[in-house]
Structures are given as C-alpha cells and as structure tokens.
Amino acid sequence: MTSLLNRLFGRAKIGSGATAKNRLRFVLQHDRINLPPERAEEMKKEILAVIVKYLAVDRERVEIDLEQRDRTHSKLVAELPIVNETDKNARPAAEVSAIAESNGAVKTADDEADKVGEDSAAKPAKKEPIPKAAVGEAAEENDNKQRGSSAQKPPV
Amino acid sequence: MAGKVVTISSGKGGVGKTTATANLGISLASLGKRVVVIDADIGLRNLDVIMGLENRIVYDLVDIVEGRSKLRQSMIKHKKFEDLFLIPAAQTRDKMAVSPDDMVKLTDELRDDFDYVLIDSPAGIERGFRNALEPADEVVIVTNPEVSAVRDADRITGLIEAADKGPGRLIINRLKPDLVKKGEMLSSDDVYDILGLSIIGIIPEDELVLSASNSGIPVTLNTNSKAGMAFNNVARRLTGEDVPFMNLNGHRSFLQRVISLLEGR
Ligand SMILES: Nc1ncnc2c1ncn2[C@@H]1O[C@H](COP(=O)(O)OP(=O)(O)OP(=O)(O)O)[C@@H](O)[C@H]1O
Numbered sequence: 114m115t116s117l118l119n120r121l122f123g124r125a126k127i128g129s130g131a132t133a134k135n136r137l138r139f140v141l142q143h144d145r146i147n148l149p150p151e152r153a154e155e156m157k158k159e160i161l162a163v164i165v166k167y168l169a170v171d172r173e174r175v176e177i178d179l180e181q182r183d184r185t186h187s188k189l190v191a192e193l194p195i196v197n198e199t200d201k202n203a204r205p206a207a208e209v210s211a212i213a214e215s216n217g218a219v220k221t222a223d224d225e226a227d228k229v230g231e232d233s234a235a236k237p238a239k240k241e242p243i244p245k246a247a248v249g250e251a252a253e254e255n256d257n258k259q260r261g262s263s264a265q266k267p268p269v
Numbered sequence: 270m271a272g273k274v275v276t277i278s279s280g281k282g283g284v285g286k287t288t289a290t291a292n293l294g295i296s297l298a299s300l301g302k303r304v305v306v307i308d309a310d311i312g313l314r315n316l317d318v319i320m321g322l323e324n325r326i327v328y329d330l331v332d333i334v335e336g337r338s339k340l341r342q343s344m345i346k347h348k349k350f351e352d353l354f355l356i357p358a359a360q361t362r363d364k365m366a367v368s369p370d371d372m373v374k375l376t377d378e379l380r381d382d383f384d385y386v387l388i389d390s391p392a393g394i395e396r397g398f399r400n401a402l403e404p405a406d407e408v409v410i411v412t413n414p415e416v417s418a419v420r421d422a423d424r425i426t427g428l429i430e431a432a433d434k435g436p437g438r439l440i441i442n443r444l445k446p447d448l449v450k451k452g453e454m455l456s457s458d459d460v461y462d463i464l465g466l467s468i469i470g471i472i473p474e475d476e477l478v479l480s481a482s483n484s485g486i487p488v489t490l491n492t493n494s495k496a497g498m499a500f501n502n503v504a505r506r507l508t509g510e511d512v513p514f515m516n517l518n519g520h521r522s523f524l525q526r527v528i529s530l531l532e533g534r
C-alpha cells in the first residue's frame with residue numbers, strides 16, 4: 114500500500130519487500146513440486162516439441178505456466194494457440210489447452226470443453242465470409258476476444 | 270485435563286526459536302499455567318542461558334532418557350515461577366542419543382502433571398527436528414520476514430503436515446514496522462499470502478531481546494518491551510484466548526482474526 118502510494122507519487126520504484134515476495138513465490142512454486150526451474154524449462158521445451166510434431170503452434174503466444182493456489186494445489190497450465198495452416202497470417206483457429214494438476218490427474222482440452230464450446234460459439238463469423246473492408250477490424254476484435262478469454266484462466 | 274505438547278520449530282537457524290520458547294514458557298507460567306520447557310537442541314544447549322538457569326544444571330535430557338536420573342530430579346525449577354521447569358539439552362552428546370520414541374515417552378509422563386510442555390527444536394530437518402516433532406500436539410513455526418527464513422518455514426510446513434502434526438501456526442519474529450512501511454521488508458500480510466498459515470504472533474525487532482539474553486531474564490518480564498508484550502499475547506492465544514494483534518504496522522489484524530475464527534482457533 115505504502116509502496117503503491119510511493120509509486121503513484123513517483124517517489125520510489127518497487128521496494129525490495131515486493132521483490133522478496135515475488136522471488137519467494139517463484140522459489141516456492143518449484144520447491145513445492147520438487148521441480149527446479151531449469152528442469153521446468155526443459156520440460157516446457159519438450160512438451161512444445163511434441164505438440165509441434167502434430168500441430169502448427171503460434172510459438173510467440175505459447176504460455177506454459179505453473180500455477181499454485183497453496184502448497185498442496187499446483188497445476189501446470191498450458192495455452193498453445195494453433196495457427197490455421199491455410200492462412201498463416203490469420204488468427205489461430207483453435208487453441209489447445211491442457212492442465213496437469215499436482216495430484217497426478219491430467220486434465221486435457223476435453224475437460225475444458227465448456228470453455229472451448231463457448232469460445233467457438235462466440236465466433237460464428239469464423240466460417241462465414243467476411244466483407245473485405247471489415248476483415249482487419251473483425252480479425253482484431255476476434256483476436257482481442259480470444260486473448261480475453263484465454264486470460265480468463267479457470268479458477269486455480 | 271492432560272497437558273499439551275507444543276513444539277517450536279523453524280527450519281532455518283537463528284530465527285528466534287529459543288527466544289520464543291523461553292518467553293512463552295515465562296508468559297504461560299505467569300498466566301498460572303504449569304509449564305516444562307525442553308531444550309531438544311542436543312549438543313548446542315542454549316535455553317538454559319536464555320532463561321538464566323545455567324548454573325543450576327545437574328542432569329540433562331540424555332541422562333533422563335538413558336535412565337541415569339529420575340525425571341523429577343532432573344528438571345530445573347525457575348527462580349521466579351514455582352510451576353516453570355527446564356529440562357536442559359546434553360551438551361556433549363549428539364542428537365542420536367535421543368529418539369523420537371524417547372521424546373514421546375518423556376512427554377507422556379509430563380502431560381499428567383503439566384499444562385504445557387514446550388519443546389525448543391533445533392534448526393534443520395534431521396533427527397533433532399524429528400525428536401521435537403514426534404510428541405507434538407501442536408507446532409509453532411518461527412520465521413523472520415526474509416526470503417530464506419520463509420522458504421525454510423514452507424519446507425518444514427510440508428514435513429509437519431506429512432507427519433500429521435499440521436497445520437502449524439506461525440510466529441513472524443523480528444519484524445521492523447518502519448521498513449515494512451517503506452516497502453523494504455516483507456509484511457506479515459505478505460508472509461501470510463505466501464505460506465497460508467494462520468499467524469499466532471508478530472514480534473517486532475527489539476533491542477531489549479539482546480539485553481534480556483545478556484542478563485538471562487527473558488524479555489516478557491520487561492514491561493517496557495514491545496517484543497515482550499507480543500510474546501505475552503502469543504502465550505494467551507496458545508491458551509485459546511482471542512487476543513487482538515498489537516498495533517504494529519504492516520499486518521492485517523482484523524482479517525487474521527476473522528480467519529482464525531473461521532478455522533476455529
Ligand atoms: N525480536 C527480536 N528482536 C531482536 N533480536 C532478536 C529477536 N528475536 C531473536 N533475536 C536474536 O536473534 C538471535 C537468535 O535467536 P535464537 O537463539 O532464539 O534463535 P534460534 O532459532 O533458537 O537459533 P538456533 O537455530 O541457533 O537454535 C539471538 O541473538 C537473539 O537475541
């Protein structure tokens with residue numbers, strides 16, 4: 114709170130207390146699942162390497178993150194936007210998402226069916242021809258929507 | 270009612286376990302409770318000097334466990350409190366001289382005659398910590414608002430839960446309110462967010478703690494000491510009383526109390 118005020122008034126940058134908190138979060142995330150940061154990075158690369166064998170993934174927007182509610186509830190959350198092969202510049206046609214929880218259960222996109230269903234229902238425009246002049250705008254809007262929904266991670 | 274065994278632990282060394290044990294012992298005794306404090310840090314005896322009882326020691330924990338002395342004759346009575354006793358650690362032995370089972374047997378004997386048995390755990394997660402943990406009904410975890418201390422507190426929290434002794438409650442020791450205010454120290458809220466343990470005490474950094482250990486008179490006996498007052502509050506919370514948190518900066522007393530209430534503490 115105080116540091117927020119400080120920042121608002123441009124007096125100080127982020128205090129070392131906040132840095133400590135962020136570093137602790139990071140360290141404990143790895144401690145708690147006994148997977149050191151370097152190994153986690155390796156794992157992410159391997160996961161991605163497998164996925165790209167089958168799908169064209171928009172690497173720029175790939176996000177594979179550890180999330181943690183508390184010391185006994187961790188999950189791996191992956192967002193892997195897929196590029197539509199026929200038009201590499203277009204927005205992704207679908208997204209693969211997978212969640213692996215620390216209790217061993219692996220949720221795949223199936224469990225996220227609701228979310229995906231909602232997503233695609235919200236984009237009927239995808240298959241219909243879009244008036245040329247509107248393409249740029251529509252695509253942008255869609256893209257935003259998609260970003261918005263992908264940011265709405267399921268409650269951890 | 271049978272007495273309660275409370276183990277004071279931390280993972281990291283030097284965060285204030287012995288200081289906390291001595292002060293809680295004194296506070297509980299001044300509340301009229303019958304108390305034994307056990308120094309389980311074998312080879313690094315300390316609780317005796319912090320409590321000013323070092324010149325009265327005849328027998329120690331290992332003597333009791335190995336049957337060389339009777340429990341009653343080995344306990345050292347505090348100068349000021351009739352019902353406060355110390356069982357000192359052995360200084361020349363190592364932690365392997367005592368087993369977790371020994372500690373259970375010993376504390377079971379004490380439970381009948383005392384309200385509280387406080388165990389000062391050694392740092393680390395090995396045998397000494399296991400000895401201190403095994404007989405515990407409740408664990409108090411001491412930490413400092415500092416990255417490495419909080420990390421180690423999280424580590425032992427996991428071990429405590431795995432041993433079915435959890436969840437522990439947390440003492441945040443050596444908090445500097447002015448640094449928290451400047452954003453240069455983790456606040457008690459921060460520590461709570463990260464560890465998710467309920468907080469039983471927030472003890473400010475206090476120079477009088479050093480004078481107290483110099484003189485062997487724990488700081489709770491000094492009415493001018495904020496740390497002493499904070500330790501007194503911890504003792505009262507241990508007995509189940511709902512004591513508001515002192516007005517230090519950088520904590521959320523109201524919310525914490527609500528949380529404690531919800532958890533039925
Ligand atoms: N609230 C406080 N304010 C100032 N100094 C403190 C405070 N609490 C503890 N100290 C100091 O910190 C040092 C370590 O304390 P203490 O011996 O109680 O830690 P410990 O956790 O028992 O250590 P060990 O792991 O070695 O057994 C001591 O010098 C003590 O005086």
Ligand SMILES: [Mg+2]
Binds near residue numbers: 287288
């Ligand atoms: Mg100690």
